[in-house]
Structures are given as structure tokens and as C-alpha cells.
Amino acid sequence: MAKGMKRTKISRNIVVGILIAILVVIVGFPLAWMALSSFKPGVELFTIPPKIFPQNWSLEWYKQAFSNDDVIHYFLNSLYIASVVMVCDMIIGTLTAYGLTRFRFKGRKVIMISVLAAYCVPPIMLMLPLYKIMNTLALSGSHAGVIIAHLTVTLPFSVWLLVSFFKKLPKEIDEAAVMDGAN
Numbered sequence: 001m002a003k004g005m006k007r008t009k010i011s012r013n014i015v016v017g018i019l020i021a022i023l024v025v026i027v028g029f030p031l032a033w034m035a036l037s038s039f040k041p042g043v044e045l046f047t048i049p050p051k052i053f054p055q056n057w058s059l060e061w062y063k064q065a066f067s068n069d070d071v072i073h074y075f076l077n078s079l080y081i082a083s084v085v086m087v088c089d090m091i092i093g094t095l096t097a098y099g100l101t102r103f104r105f106k107g108r109k110v111i112m113i114s115v116l117a118a119y120c121v122p123p124i125m126l127m128l129p130l131y132k133i134m135n136t137l138a139l140s141g142s143h144a145g146v147i148i149a150h151l152t153v154t155l156p157f158s159v160w161l162l163v164s165f166f167k168k169l170p171k172e173i174d175e176a177a178v179m180d181g182a183n
Contacts (some may be wrong), residue, residue, distance in 0.1 A: 038062070081143060085150040092151075093158030100159070101166040104172065112163070119156035126152060 033052065037045060038061050040054040065071050100112055130149050131140065139145035 014039070079149065081146050084143075084147050085154060088147070088151055089154050089158040093155060093162050096159050097162030097166050100163055102171070115156050115159045115163075119160050123153045 023052055023141075036053060039057050039059070041058040041060055044051070044054055044056065093150040100108060100115075130152060134149065136146040137145075139148065
């Protein structure tokens with residue numbers, strides 16, 4: 001009886017492994033094709049039959065993109081906005097999640113449910129109201145407006161993720177830190 005169950009489990013693991021491998025190939029192949037095509041010169045992009053690997057490796061597309069001042073400007077804008085959003089997410093999300101998991105206060109459960117509800121709302125449904133708010137506050141088209149819009153979408157996720165992390169941390173660590181002089 002035990003051998004039959006073991007064989008069933010092994011065969012199930014093999015089937016699951018094969019399905020995962022197939023999914024990785026289905027998702028990974030277009031990404032690999034795109035990455036490899038970026039190293040092909042323009043002539044090779046539309047050859048028939050298509051070849052996966054470039055015959056003549058070229059950085060032509062990268063030179064063309066990064067020689068354009070607009071691309072560099074957009075890249076730096078994206079880097080700035082992503083960095084600010086990440087730092088704000090980490091600071092606000094960490095403090096919020098820690099407070100929600102370590103302290104007992106009135107309304108804590110309401111806040112937790114609100115964070116979960118905000119996380120469950122599809123971001124596309126927030127775009128029109130968010131645009132109207134940004135327009136009213138004269139923030140549309142500014143870095144601050146984009147940062148606030150990104151925080152609206154990412155902060156509930158950060159809080160929810162960090163709440164589950166802080167729930168797993170033993171409270172004894174906090175007590176030991178207080179005993180060692182942390183406030």
C-alpha cells in the first residue's frame with residue numbers, strides 16, 4: 001500500500017514538473033526571442049525562415065535608443081519615480097504593517113480590511129477617480145502626481161505583504177530589543 005502511494009506521489013510530482021517546464025517555456029520563449037532580437041541588425045529581423053540567434057551580433061538598436069536624448073530623459077524620470085515610490089512604500093508600508101501587527105487599538109481590524117479591499121481593487125478602476133483628483137489638485141503631468149498614483153496602487157500591496165511578514169516574527173524579538181535598550 002505504501003509503495004503504491006509513493007509511486008502515485010512521484011508520478012504526480014513528475015506531471016507537475018513537466019507542466020511547470022512547459023509553462024516556463026511558453027512564457028520564457030517570447031522573452032528570450034525579444035532579448036535575442038535586440039542584438040540582431042535590422043536586416044536579420046525579418047529574414048525567412050527566422051533564426052533564433054543572430055548571425056551578426058549588433059548593438060545597433062541600443063546605440064540608436066541611447067543616443068536619443070528623449071529616451072535618456074524618460075529613463076531617468078522612470079528611475080527617479082520608481083526610486084521615490086520604492087522608498088515611500090518601504091517606509092510607510094513597514095511602519096504601517098508593524099503598527100497593525102504589534103499594537104492593539106480600536107479600528108485596527110477596519111484598517112486591515114480596508115488595506116485588503118484596496119489591494120483587491122483592480123488598479124484600472126482607480127485611474128479615472130485618481131485622474132480627477134490629480135487634476136483638481138493641479139498635480140497631473142507632474143512627478144508628484146505620478147508618484148502619488150503609483151503609491152495608491154502599490155502601498156496596499158506593500159502593507160499586506162509586510163503584515164504577513166511581521167505576523168511570522170516572534171514577539172520575543174521585540175521584547176529582547178527593549179531589554180537591550182531599544183525604544
